[in-house]
Amino acid sequence: xxxxxxxxxxxxxxxxxxxxxxxxxxxxxxxxxxxxxxxxxxxxxxxxxxxxxxxxxxxxxxxxxxxxxxxxxxxxxxxxxxxxxxxxxxxxxxxxxxxxxxxxxxxxxxxxxxxxxxxxxxxxxxxxxxxxxxxxxxxxxxxxxxxxxxxxxxxxxxxxxxxxxxxxxxxxxxxxxxxxxxxxxxxxxxxxxxxxxxxxxxxxxxxxxxxxxxxxxxxxxxxxxxxxxxxxxxxxxxxxxxxxxxxxx
Amino acid sequence: xxxxxxxxxxxxxxxxxxxxxxxxxxxxxxxxxxxxxxxxxxxxxxxxxxxxxxxxxxxxxxxxxxxxxxxxxxxxxxxxxxxxxxxxxxxxxxxxxxxxxxxxxxxxxxxxxxxxxxxxxxxxxxxxxxxxxxxxxxxxxxxxxxxxxxxxxxxxxxxxxxxxxxxxxxxxxxxxxxxxxxxxxxxxxxxxxxxxxxxxxxxxxxxxxxxxxxxxxxxxxxxxxxxxxxxxxxxxxxxxxxxxxxxxxxxxxxxxxxxxxxxxxxxxxxxxxxxxxxxxxxxxxxxxxxxxxxxxxxxxxxxxxx
Amino acid sequence: xxxxxxxxxxxxxxxxxxxxxxxxxxxxxxxxxxxxxxxxxxxxxxxxxxxxxxxxxxxxxxxxxxxxxxxxxxxxxxxxxxxxxxxxxxxxxxxxxxxxxxxxxxxxxxxxxxxxxxxxxxxxxxxxxxxxxxxxxxxxxxxxxxxxxxxxxxxxxxxxxxxxxxxxxxxxxxxxxxxxxxxxxxxxxxxxxxxxxxxxxxxxxxxxxxxxxxxxxxxxxxxxxxxxxxxxxxxxxxxxxxxxxxxxxxxxxxxxxxxxxxxxxxxxxxxxxxxxxxxxxxxxxxxxxxxxxxxxxxxxxxxxxxxxxxxxxxxxxxxxxxxxxxxx
Numbered sequence: 001x002x003x004x005x006x007x008x009x010x011x012x013x014x015x016x017x018x019x020x021x022x023x024x025x026x027x028x029x030x031x032x033x034x035x036x037x038x039x040x041x042x043x044x045x046x047x048x049x050x051x052x053x054x055x056x057x058x059x060x061x062x063x064x065x066x067x068x069x070x071x072x073x074x075x076x077x078x079x080x081x082x083x084x085x086x087x088x089x090x091x092x093x094x095x096x097x098x099x100x101x102x103x104x105x106x107x108x109x110x111x112x113x114x115x116x117x118x119x120x121x122x123x124x125x126x127x128x129x130x131x132x133x134x135x136x137x138x139x140x141x142x143x144x145x146x147x148x149x150x151x152x153x154x155x156x157x158x159x160x161x162x163x164x165x166x167x168x169x170x171x172x173x174x175x176x177x178x179x180x181x182x183x184x185x186x187x188x189x190x191x192x193x194x195x196x197x198x199x200x201x202x203x204x205x206x207x208x209x210x211x212x213x214x215x216x217x218x219x220x221x222x223x224x225x226x227x228x229x230x231x232x233x234x235x236x237x238x239x240x241x242x243x244x245x246x247x248x249x
Numbered sequence: 250x251x252x253x254x255x256x257x258x259x260x261x262x263x264x265x266x267x268x269x270x271x272x273x274x275x276x277x278x279x280x281x282x283x284x285x286x287x288x289x290x291x292x293x294x295x296x297x298x299x300x301x302x303x304x305x306x307x308x309x310x311x312x313x314x315x316x317x318x319x320x321x322x323x324x325x326x327x328x329x330x331x332x333x334x335x336x337x338x339x340x341x342x343x344x345x346x347x348x349x350x351x352x353x354x355x356x357x358x359x360x361x362x363x364x365x366x367x368x369x370x371x372x373x374x375x376x377x378x379x380x381x382x383x384x385x386x387x388x389x390x391x392x393x394x395x396x397x398x399x400x401x402x403x404x405x406x407x408x409x410x411x412x413x414x415x416x417x418x419x420x421x422x423x424x425x426x427x428x429x430x431x432x433x434x435x436x437x438x439x440x441x442x443x444x445x446x447x448x449x450x451x452x453x454x455x456x457x458x459x460x461x462x463x464x465x466x467x468x469x470x471x472x473x474x475x476x477x478x479x480x481x482x483x484x485x486x487x488x489x490x491x492x493x494x495x496x497x498x499x500x501x502x503x504x505x506x507x508x509x510x511x512x513x514x515x516x517x518x519x520x521x522x523x524x525x526x527x528x529x530x531x532x533x534x535x536x537x538x539x540x541x542x543x544x545x546x547x548x549x550x551x552x553x554x555x
Numbered sequence: 556x557x558x559x560x561x562x563x564x565x566x567x568x569x570x571x572x573x574x575x576x577x578x579x580x581x582x583x584x585x586x587x588x589x590x591x592x593x594x595x596x597x598x599x600x601x602x603x604x605x606x607x608x609x610x611x612x613x614x615x616x617x618x619x620x621x622x623x624x625x626x627x628x629x630x631x632x633x634x635x636x637x638x639x640x641x642x643x644x645x646x647x648x649x650x651x652x653x654x655x656x657x658x659x660x661x662x663x664x665x666x667x668x669x670x671x672x673x674x675x676x677x678x679x680x681x682x683x684x685x686x687x688x689x690x691x692x693x694x695x696x697x698x699x700x701x702x703x704x705x706x707x708x709x710x711x712x713x714x715x716x717x718x719x720x721x722x723x724x725x726x727x728x729x730x731x732x733x734x735x736x737x738x739x740x741x742x743x744x745x746x747x748x749x750x751x752x753x754x755x756x757x758x759x760x761x762x763x764x765x766x767x768x769x770x771x772x773x774x775x776x777x778x779x780x781x782x783x784x785x786x787x788x789x790x791x792x793x794x795x796x797x798x799x800x801x802x803x804x805x806x807x808x809x810x811x812x813x814x815x816x817x818x819x820x821x822x823x824x825x826x827x828x829x830x831x832x833x834x835x836x837x838x839x840x841x842x843x844x845x846x847x848x849x850x851x852x853x854x855x856x857x858x859x860x861x862x863x864x865x866x867x868x869x870x871x872x873x874x875x876x877x878x879x880x881x882x883x
Contacts (some may be wrong), residue, residue, distance in 0.1 A: 052769070078771030090766040092759040100766075103759050106752045107770030112777060118750040125752065165770060286682055288814075336865055342682055343613050347821050348864040350814045354857035362851045475693055475810060482686045529701035536694035540675060543687055547679045 002029045005199050006082075006169045011050055011060035013043075013223075020046040021057065022223035028169055028199045033191065035202045035210045038220035039243075044203045045087070047220065048173050051201075052084050053077045065168060078107065083167025083198070087174040089154040093147045097138060097157055100146060101129035104164030132163035136190065152183045159190070169199050176206040188212055211235075219243070253387050258508050259501065264393045266500020267400020271455035272477035273484070273492040274407055275448025281487025282420055283338050283441055288349035289329065290452055290477065291470025292356035297322040297453025298460035298469060299360060302369040311374035315457050322453020323446040330445040335438065353471070361467045368464035371457070396458055403451065404493055411489060420444065476503075479535055483542045485552025494550060499535050506531035558875045564829045567836070571735060579728045587727040588799070593839040594734045595795045600819040600831030601741050602788030607817070608826030609749060610781040611761030612677075615685045616692030617816050620786040622699065622808035623668055624661035624793020629711040629803035631657050636714055654719045654733070657794050665790025666783045673782040677775060689810055696808035710804025717798055724798075734795055738832070741788055746828055748784070757781055789816075821863060824872030833871050 007027035013020045020043045028034045038044055049055035051062050053074040062069045064080050072080060091100050102119055105128040106112055119125055133139045136156040141149065146157065155175060162170060175191070176184045188209045191200060195215075204210050210217060211231045218228040219240050227237045234240055276290050300321035305314030329352065337345050373392045380388040411417040419435050456470065463469070480499050484491025511527030518526070542550060571594065578586035603617045634641040634650025641648050651657060676687045700708045716724045724730045748754045757777050760767045764774040797803045806812070815838070823834030841859070845852035867874050 054765075073773070074765075074768040075771050075773045078769055084769050086765075086769075090763050090769065092762040092766060094762055095755075095759060099755060099759070102752075103755060103767070103772075104770045106756055107772050110752055112753045112756040112772050113780075114752040115748055115754075116751060118747075119752040119755040120750070122752070161766075161770065280682065286685065333861065333865070340864070342685060343607075343817070343821070343825070344864045344868075346613060346615060346685065346814075347817060348861055350818065351857040351860035351864070354853040354860070358851040358853040358857070362854070471810070475689065478686050479690055482683060482690070486682060525701065525703055529698055532697035532701055533694045536690045536697075539687070539690050540694075543679055543683065544675055547683065549683075 002031055004029050005065055006051070006171075006201060007063045008047075008051060009060050009063065011047065011062070012058045013046055013050060013055065014058055019223045021050065023060070024220070024223070024225055025060075026201075026218050026225065026228070028201045030199055031195055032215040033195050033200045033202055033213050035204055035214035035217045036220055037204065037207070037210055037217060042220045043223040044220055045173070046223075048084075048171060048203060051171060052082060078165065078167075081165075081168030082171055083162035083165045083169065084171040085158040085162050085173060085175055087177055087203075089158055091146045091154060091157060091161070094145065096143050096145055097133065097149070098126070098129055098142045100157055101133050101160055101164055102126060104132070104161040105129050108165045128164050129160075132160040133157075135163060136160045137186075151178050152180065155179060155183075155187070159187075167198055169201065170194065171201050173203050174205055175202070176204055176209050184209055253385075254508075256383075256385075256387055257389060258505055260389055260393065260397070262501035262504035263497065264396050264400075264500070265504055266497040267397055267404070268455050268459050269473070269476055269480050269500055270400055270493055270496035271403060271451045271458075272473055273480040273496050274403070274489055275451045276477050277481040277484070277487055277489060277492045278420070278444055279448050280481070282444055285334065285338060286342055286345045286349065287334070287448075288346060288474065289352035289356060290448070291472075291474030292353050293322045293326055293449040293452040293470070294456035294473055295356065295360060295467065295470040296325050297450075297456035298371070298465040299364060299369065299456075300453065301457030301460060302371040302465045303364075305371055306369070311372070311377075311461075314371065315454065318453045318457035319450045322456070323450035325453075326449020327442055327446040329449075330442050334445060335441065338441070357467050364467075366467065368466035371461045371465055373461045392462065399458065403454075407489055416440075416443070476535070479539045482549055483539050485549030488549070488551035491549055491551030498538065502534050502538050503531075506534040510534070557877045560827070560829075560872060560876050563833075563872060563875055567829050567832055568739070571738075571832070571836075575728060575731050575735075584727045587731050589839055589843055591727065591731045591734050591799055592796075593835045594731070594738050595792050595799060596816075596819060596838070597832040597835035598734070598738050598741050598795065599789045599792035600816050600823075600835060601738075601745055602785050602790075602792060603816045604785075604820055604826065604831050605745065605748070605788065606778075606781045606785040607820060608830065609754060609757050609761065610778055610785075612680075612778065612782075613685050613817070614688045614782075614785070614813075615810070615817065616688030616690070616813050617785075617789050618808050618810065618812035619672075619688075619692040619695050620665045620669065620789035621793035621796065621812060621816070622692075622695055622803075622805070623665045623786075624790035624795075625797035625803040625807040626699065626705065626711075626793075627661035627664050627790070628657045628717070628794040628797040629713065630705060631660060632713045632717055633705065633711050652715075652717045654717045654724070654798070657717060657798075658791055661790045661794035662787040665793075666787040669783045669786030670779070673779045677778045677782065689813065692808055692810060692813055696805055696810075699805040699808055706804070708805060710802060710806075713797075713801045713803075716801055730799070734799075737791070737795070741791075742828060742832070749828070753777070753780070818860060820870075821860070822870050824870035827870070827872045830870060830872055837871065 004027040009025050011021050011024045024047060036044055046055065050057045053072060064082060069077055102125050105125040106119065109124055109128060130139060133142060136159050138153060138156050138160055141153060146154065159175060176187055179187055184206055191213055194200060214231060216228065216230060217234045218225050219234060221243045226243060227234060227240045272290065272294060276287060279285050279287050297318035301314035301318035304317035305311050333348065337348055377392040377395055379391060381391045381394065383389055411420055419440055476499060480495040481492050483498060484495030507528065510531045511524045514523035514527040575587045575590045599621055603614060606612050606614055631650045632652055635652045641650050672691055676684065679687055705711050718724060719733055722729045756767060756772055760774050760777050767774050793807060819834035819838055820831050822837050823830030823832065841856060845855050863870060
């Protein structure tokens, strides 16, 4: 069995009377894509926020390669190797595509405390950025402003920025959202190859993509993992059908 | 240090506090409902004071002066809102700061142009001048006592307006959701003008009331404006209750600090040095208070949690 | 009309070199003094532009650093000219009249104050940040008023302008040259900083702190460093301003001055390299000519500002280049 890269241990989060995350323990092992699915309001976003450090869990903790991340800020978790993409693009809209990718490279390589040499003339940074852009197919848009990009291109850039970080594990929040059939297919193909580089915790609504990609699937309903297994296990699980797939069809 | 002096100073602090509240209430409403930082609020305070001084000077009636202050400031507020301010609601804070800073320049210089640089005088009406004897044999200025009463009455009035009336419902709704309130069929433009004019009128009233114990001059609004900002930041921006608590805290800190800190310092240094260090610290006191509150609660005492 | 920003920048620099020389040839020292004022205000505003233009934090209290610079100069020169010792607790000095030393002290004290205050206030954002910066500046304003040792409300006069090795600073054109060269250095550093990895990160941080955190950068530290750099530059300008007037007073801490620094940047163009410089030149020109026409020139300044906010966003540079934002 391959080693566990990212793991949550008994994460709990309550908002008033609502339990958004109820004793969630999942892990992501090297070389795999682990998908988390669940109906709207199941607590997927809350889970992601706790993993990346935007929300503090009431109980439980997150481990990255065996290291407890509880005392790590969002930035420190990124430094430790957590590569997150956002459901709704978080990009510097006024900046160019290249500048956004270089920002990632700065985080990964040089750190921000360089005040002298131009960032866009630092080969180490731009090479890394260009590489990432090339991999998602955005190189020809390198000098465009993000504000002028299409929705799909912004999704690609989200992924490219996380690539520049060379993370130990990817944490992807609905990378297919709003991509359309063609775009989804390309992204699916891309993520398929990415898992050998670093495993992916994939939160996704697009069931075709999930069933095509995921080595393991966990189903989150009302903050609880009600089932976990490979695609066939999940398809045949009665509990899942009732709670989720049933009312989706 | 006698008890009488202490009580007198507490009353002074309260009087200062409630006047700050009149200023701060409008500021905080305008920010809370419309999301606007209005630096020109101090100019409306000045407009009120000048209107009162001019009308009271011409008619001899302090009451007419007060009415004039209220009306003039409300009118000035409504006009400014309709011509300029409403274009700024969706603008960045920076633009709001700049545009209302520009309004201060226009108001101040315009007033100087109309009335000249010399201070005007507004006399306390004879019926209210002189001291009254409070229980315990304390002599205290009737006018200042009246100011406290007016301030508390306005506070109560605002509370009733916001909690118990239709307009209050609209104001509270507008705070949370502009779309929703439009959907309710309320003319949001008119509502905003009304709120702005109301805030302006309260500022004008404060200007007139305070103008009678200080002098009425160009530039009188800005120190008060800055204090009012401190008040609403301490109280939590958008909260009337916060403005009330903040105003009393600032009023008392400022007044009591100015009197008692030098006294306190005399306990362990010589008189001259104590006077200097004490008054230096006292004038910084409210800003220290604000700093402490914000470090403890970055959105103020009654502000929405981020 | 569309002009390249580089063309405008070059024209401004050439203008700032030529105008005082022409004034010098025509023996108009007053014009040189005006230009010096503009250049010094420009330095202060370039400082503010670091935190406001790149960092997106509206500091409404930058007079704080201007004043600290001013008082650093005032206090050091006061002790030097009265031959009294300045006891700092850990160090006793006789003060100094030497400009480079004064500048270093002004920058260091401003930077330290910016660091301490920044630690406290950068937790707040938006309107709270605007107000708390204002409040801290007011705190220093009132402190300086009650600081009787250094003149209280009346301020401190310095009899003779401070010295710079090899120059006669009393000659307006020589003092102007000092200020102009400092402006050029500060602008050069600003341009380097803006293009550097740090500048890129700070610029992104203005737009989305979440993104910056997600690539592993500490948003709070980015802002803190910007605040310190910004404070140090504005502090340096304060020391020069005090030397220009040979006078410091609490008005250097006043909130109007904080407002004016913002105004300079907006007139010129937020986040633009030359925005503050153009803003300062326009401001001083307006002050001089409108102020000569009428005592009430602030009314016109107010109207012009309103027009800029409502109709000409992007300031002078924005209008000339046809590009509203510094980065679009």
